[in-house]
Amino acid sequence: MSALHWVILSPFLFALIIPFLFKYVSKIHTGWFVWLLPTALFIYFMNWLPVISSGQVVETTISWIPALGIDFTAYLDGLSMLFVLLITGIGSLVVLYSIFYLSKKERLGNFYVYLMLFMGAMLGVVLSDNLIVLYVFWEVTSMASALLISYWFHKDKSTKGAQKSMLITVAGGLAMLGGFILLYQMTGTFSIRTIIDNVDVVQASPLFVPAMLLILLGAFTKSAQFPFHIWLPDAMEAPTPVSAYLHSATMVKAGIYLVARMTPVFGGSNVWFWTLSIVGLVTLLWGSISAVRQKDLKGILAFSTVSQLGLIMSLLGVGSAALTVGADDPIYSQAILVAIFHLFNHATFKGALFMAVGIIDHETGTRDIRKLGGLMTVMPITFTVSLIGLASMAGLPPFNGFLSKEKFFSAMLNVRNFEAFDVGSLGFLFPLIAWIASIFTFLYSLIMFFHTFRGKFEPSNYERKVHEAPIGMLISPIILVVLVIVFGLFPNLLSYSIIEPAKQAILPTVLPEGEQFVVNIKIWHGVNTELLMTLGVVLIASFLFYLMHRWAKLAIYNRERDPFNWFYDNALTGLTSGSQWITRLQMTGLLRDYFAYIFTFMLLLVGYTFWRFDAFAIDTANTSVIEPFMWILIPLLIGAIVTIPFLNHRITAVIVVGVIGFLLALLLIVFRAPDLALTKLLVETVTLVIFMLAFYHLPEMRKEKFTPRLNVANLLISIGVGVMMTLVALSSAALGNEAGYESISDYFLENAKELAGGYNVVNVILVDFRGLDTLLEVLVLAVAALGIVTLIKLRLKGGEDV
Amino acid sequence: MKRHVRASNLMLHSITRVVTFVLLAFSIYLFFAGHNNPGGGFIGGLMTASALLLMYLGFDMKRIKKALPFNFTTMIAVGLLVALFTGVSSMLFGYPFLTQFFDYYDLPVLGTTELSTALPFDLGIYLVVVAIALTIILAIAEDDS
Numbered sequence: 001m002s003a004l005h006w007v008i009l010s011p012f013l014f015a016l017i018i019p020f021l022f023k024y025v026s027k028i029h030t031g032w033f034v035w036l037l038p039t040a041l042f043i044y045f046m047n048w049l050p051v052i053s054s055g056q057v058v059e060t061t062i063s064w065i066p067a068l069g070i071d072f073t074a075y076l077d078g079l080s081m082l083f084v085l086l087i088t089g090i091g092s093l094v095v096l097y098s099i100f101y102l103s104k105k106e107r108l109g110n111f112y113v114y115l116m117l118f119m120g121a122m123l124g125v126v127l128s129d130n131l132i133v134l135y136v137f138w139e140v141t142s143m144a145s146a147l148l149i150s151y152w153f154h155k156d157k158s159t160k161g162a163q164k165s166m167l168i169t170v171a172g173g174l175a176m177l178g179g180f181i182l183l184y185q186m187t188g189t190f191s192i193r194t195i196i197d198n199v200d201v202v203q204a205s206p207l208f209v210p211a212m213l214l215i216l217l218g219a220f221t222k223s224a225q226f227p228f229h230i231w232l233p234d235a236m237e238a239p240t241p242v243s244a245y246l247h248s249a250t251m252v253k254a255g256i257y258l259v260a261r262m263t264p265v266f267g268g269s270n271v272w273f274w275t276l277s278i279v280g281l282v283t284l285l286w287g288s289i290s291a292v293r294q295k296d297l298k299g300i301l302a303f304s305t306v307s308q309l310g311l312i313m314s315l316l317g318v319g320s321a322a323l324t325v326g327a328d329d330p331i332y333s334q335a336i337l338v339a340i341f342h343l344f345n346h347a348t349f350k351g352a353l354f355m356a357v358g359i360i361d362h363e364t365g366t367r368d369i370r371k372l373g374g375l376m377t378v379m380p381i382t383f384t385v386s387l388i389g390l391a392s393m394a395g396l397p398p399f400n401g402f403l404s405k406e407k408f409f410s411a412m413l414n415v416r417n418f419e420a421f422d423v424g425s426l427g428f429l430f431p432l433i434a435w436i437a438s439i440f441t442f443l444y445s446l447i448m449f450f451h452t453f454r455g456k457f458e459p460s461n462y463e464r465k466v467h468e469a470p471i472g473m474l475i476s477p478i479i480l481v482v483l484v485i486v487f488g489l490f491p492n493l494l495s496y497s498i499i500e501p502a503k504q505a506i507l508p509t510v511l512p513e514g515e516q517f518v519v520n521i522k523i524w525h526g527v528n529t530e531l532l533m534t535l536g537v538v539l540i541a542s543f544l545f546y547l548m549h550r551w552a553k554l555a556i557y558n559r560e561r562d563p564f565n566w567f568y569d570n571a572l573t574g575l576t577s578g579s580q581w582i583t584r585l586q587m588t589g590l591l592r593d594y595f596a597y598i599f600t601f602m603l604l605l606v607g608y609t610f611w612r613f614d615a616f617a618i619d620t621a622n623t624s625v626i627e628p629f630m631w632i633l634i635p636l637l638i639g640a641i642v643t644i645p646f647l648n649h650r651i652t653a654v655i656v657v658g659v660i661g662f663l664l665a666l667l668l669i670v671f672r673a674p675d676l677a678l679t680k681l682l683v684e685t686v687t688l689v690i691f692m693l694a695f696y697h698l699p700e701m702r703k704e705k706f707t708p709r710l711n712v713a714n715l716l717i718s719i720g721v722g723v724m725m726t727l728v729a730l731s732s733a734a735l736g737n738e739a740g741y742e743s744i745s746d747y748f749l750e751n752a753k754e755l756a757g758g759y760n761v762v763n764v765i766l767v768d769f770r771g772l773d774t775l776l777e778v779l780v781l782a783v784a785a786l787g788i789v790t791l792i793k794l795r796l797k798g799g800e801d802v
Numbered sequence: 803m804k805r806h807v808r809a810s811n812l813m814l815h816s817i818t819r820v821v822t823f824v825l826l827a828f829s830i831y832l833f834f835a836g837h838n839n840p841g842g843g844f845i846g847g848l849m850t851a852s853a854l855l856l857m858y859l860g861f862d863m864k865r866i867k868k869a870l871p872f873n874f875t876t877m878i879a880v881g882l883l884v885a886l887f888t889g890v891s892s893m894l895f896g897y898p899f900l901t902q903f904f905d906y907y908d909l910p911v912l913g914t915t916e917l918s919t920a921l922p923f924d925l926g927i928y929l930v931v932v933a934i935a936l937t938i939i940l941a942i943a944e945d946d947s
Contacts (some may be wrong), residue, residue, distance in 0.1 A: 767843070
């Protein structure tokens, strides 16, 4: 266990003590204790920054399941560094913010436990080199996210949103696991490092494309890419600190991380380039257009996040071209740089905006832009924070969003000059879509700004007296917008420390050994196409906003809900009713039907297997002599069995069943098995008493009448099972003779005294040779007994279900 | 069950009083005999359970509860723990789970006797078997509504 492992596990360990802190130190808001952890981790990772920036990596391994090639390898390189700083840094700010957002009356214990679970899992995702470990952490983030979305579980929308996000992301996660297993099939390892080293094996394999698509499915569902984006807007039911943390800054970027991580493996192929670019661009466009239609501030931000994630995804797709070209040609690899830069910028401005929206919601009680207005003078600090955040999101100078937007345009313009992937004449579509999406981005930024902060302040719209938020709540968003300005003015603070090593991690093979990328982000490029595009965006979007009173009446604007929800809703109801139908088909509630299923299945399975391997055999050699009293016992036994179906009274039936049991005990005595006979006798006695007792309490019921057809079917099944069992017994005896197997009893007979010190072989087997079996059997008995007690004591009222 | 029982069941009462003791004694014999002769924890447990059952059948539920103040549900857990701990104890000495040991000792009164770790294990089984049989039967019998 190295320090890095402890760092990954620390949030989980810390989660263990949170409930106690919440319960016993209730005077202090639990968030203050929790806040220490991400802050400490952030400082810890900042210490590593110089090492990582110089191009080194940290790697430590502990063995977990070596037999399956699953090791817990922690791997910290430039890409991981970018993410761990986001996770711990934003995490620390979000926890600080949540202290003021959530009152002490809330179930803070649960909240912070879920949050720590998420943080640990997210650190695990970005620090694991092993695909299976990564997958485990990946699913834990989905789980923690669902728990946090449904934090206010008494709201129907919260639980629905949680279910939706869970179903979509976990389904994608499973697909991703399939992709990982295919990668294992190709390379024989789960280690990402080793897979990248053997990338030629992967690329030559016919499984290359299936594995890629499955992994991309996982990344797309997690990062809310079109058409899987529908879970993200519904996830906004979570408390706002969660939306700021999970659903904009970190968790939704896990998909981006995975794509970036896998770029050295899959990048450079046609399918990878086109899938990422197309899905990314469509998501970008769809998200930005949908955001315009939203009336809820968090809804706008959710769709805006969707579109920005699409933007980063398309950049990763375009940038993967660098791997085909080989040498470092900036027109290809630049897109990767922009992706990393924008990933960082998006976390800062979107985090600040979410927090600002949270403040508005907290202080006014509403997030509806139709009610809000004129908050500029009432909440001046929130206004300033939002203004900077929105300007950065819309891509205005001098903020960091402007820089990444400009670079995004130039990366997309470069696609026109690509010589790879048959881009050809389609190249012009890339900048065009980017430009249209940017217009809508600018438009919803304008809507958000003017409808919230300008206009007339109507106190009657709010249930409470509106005032500025407490200073504690404002600290985190202020820190984030300060970063927005600082990185807007001095972007090269990031280039050397974070962007270069991250780019190196995504494109490890592009540069010759020992060289590093040199990133220099300039603020002013002179008047070029990108600047003109930005000018066009500003003008057209402002014009559209000016005309808003006209198109605001259109039906398409008033429908907020994403049309793709239709598929999800119908799939879900279809799944439920479909499975109910299948269940009802077989679950008749009649014991005899279940017996019929079980025995028919057994009959078919055993019969088929025997027929398939031609195993039926009868061999009368080595059979023992039939002793005279057997001629009496066996007919009695058969007679008793045949009588049962014809008995009309259940007490009689139970007694006859008891008779069968006692006859069997007699048979065991004949075969000289006193232990078994004794056990059988006692079991029969106790069972009989239990039967009688149960019948005493059950109402008297008439015997059911069967139709003759059913009777015949049941008869056939019973005869079939009897014949089959006889044949199986005879065949196994015959096969045993043929193969010359020795009976296992000989071993026990010889060694019982020697090894276990007892002459009673049966008992020695029970307590010594196969003691574990006995232990587990009595465990089963105990569970069954408790089950019976529960069934009897638990009196369900009509309509209740367990 | 208790509705059936009337004070006039003199025969049943008298026989039960005697037979129960015979059954209990026999069940203890069976339990100890198990290693070398027919018997053992499972059979002994069932025998004890039948003896106790007879008592419940013969007498009033309340009276038996006073005479046998056991909580049989707890007894299940105790039995499982006894069996489990004998299994774990061998691990303390570096042997695999459930390794059993035996040796011969000269004891006063009993003479040379074999003592084995299988015995406490069997005791655990015995307790569980007694307890589950009675738990089930009492749960059904007490259910009057």
